[in-house]
Amino acid sequence: MQPPASGNSWLGITDRVLPVATAYEWCVSPDCGAVVLFSGTVRDHSVDDDGRRDGVEQLTYEAYEEQVLRSFAAIEDEMRRRWPQAGRLVLLHRTGVVLLGESSVLAVVAAPHRPEAFEAARYAIDALKASAPIWKHEVWADGADWGTGGTVPVSPTAVRGAGR
DSSP states (O other), X not given: OOOOSSSSEEEEEESSOOOHHHHHHHHOOTTOSEEEEEEEEOOSEEEOTTOOEEEEEXXXXXXXXXXXXXXXXXXXXXXXXXXXXXXXXEEEEEOEEEETTOEEEEEEEEESSXXXXXXXXXXXXXXXHHHSXXXXXXXXXXXXXXXXXXXXXXXXXXXXXXXX
């Protein structure tokens, strides 16, 4: 997975390992003094609504790709409306099997100053989780199930952001 040749956004879904370092490096630019990178990684446990803790071995993600890409574009539009000074944006999500310690999602934002970069990156990951039709299947030693706590996707404009 390679960054785009032009533009200020890199939005995508892939079944390959996410290019964390490349995403960060792509966001660095002379007009932005801050780059915030959020990488959601697979952890070794999950806590469900009943308080059950299980040793997660892997996750499998499925996505409605066409709608996910529309959602990512809407997140970008809203982020740029709220933080017009933001520079480059990366939103990438992985599908298929993702093992412990691997990144399943990236949200990277560059901005001239750190407050805006942190706020915009927080908004980007929160909006992605709230609006993109992506489903998580958890596998542990003695079973498997779809991730708990799923919600109906909402418009990115309905997601509150830090400081906004």
